Each structure stands twice: as C-alpha cells, then as structure tokens.
Amino acid sequence: xxxxxxxxxxxxDKTFNIAFNPETQLACQLIEVKGINxxxxxxxxxxxxxxxxxxxxxxxxxxxxxxVKNIDIEEFxxxxxxxxxxxxxxxxxxxxx
Numbered sequence: 001x002x003x004x005x006x007x008x009x010x011x012x013d014k015t016f017n018i019a020f021n022p023e024t025q026l027a028c029q030l031i032e033v034k035g036i037n038x039x040x041x042x043x044x045x046x047x048x049x050x051x052x053x054x055x056x057x058x059x060x061x062x063x064x065x066x067x068v069k070n071i072d073i074e075e076f077x078x079x080x081x082x083x084x085x086x087x088x089x090x091x092x093x094x095x096x097x
Contacts, residue, residue, distance in 0.1 A: 012033050013029060014029070015027050015029055017069050018067070019068075028054055028055040028056070028092075029053065030051060031091070032051065033051055034050050035048070036048040036049055036097070052093050053080070053092045054090070060090050061082065065079045
C-alpha cells in the first residue's frame with residue numbers, strides 16, 4: 001500500500017485500531033497530519049509528513065512497529081514513537097520521509 005499525506009488528511013479525526021500486542025488493541029484517533037518542510041525534495045518526490053495518534057488512558061507503549069487499521073484503509077505496519085501524555089491520553093507519532 002502506498003500512502004501519502006493526502007491519504008491521511010482524509011482520515012484525520014477518524015478512529016484507528018492499533019495492535020500494541022496480541023492482548024492489547026486500542027481504538028485511537030488520528031489527531032494531526034502535518035507536512036514536514038524539506039528543502040531537499042527532488043521533483044516528483046513525495047512530501048514528507050507526520051501523523052499523531054492519541055490513545056485513551058495512560059498506558060504508554062515503547063517505540064516499535066505496530067499493526068494499524070482503519071475502516072477505510074487496509075491494515076498496515078507503522079513505526080510509532082510515544083511523544084507525550086496528558087489527561088486526554090497518550091500521543092504517538094509516525095514520520096514518513
């Protein structure tokens with residue numbers, strides 16, 4: 001599956017399921033899709049971007065590759081890094097370069 005920033009812009013604020021391990025699958029929300037400014041892009045090269053997901057609760061999982069799925073796109077592996085937590089939940093970021 002080829003993904004672009006535009007793929008995820010259509011899915012912002014939608015629910016995704018992340019399988020953090022066989023026993024723990026959490027519903028989360030895609031809360032941010034952001035382009036990354038890159039001055040070294042060559043013509044035709046896709047724009048780098050990042051995604052931020054927010055999971056409910058206070059469980060923090062280490063950075064790793066997890067299976068992510070949404071009703072609108074097929075399941076895919078995604079490298080996620082925990083970037084913060086607050087009263088709303090834990091945020092994880094994925095970066096596409």
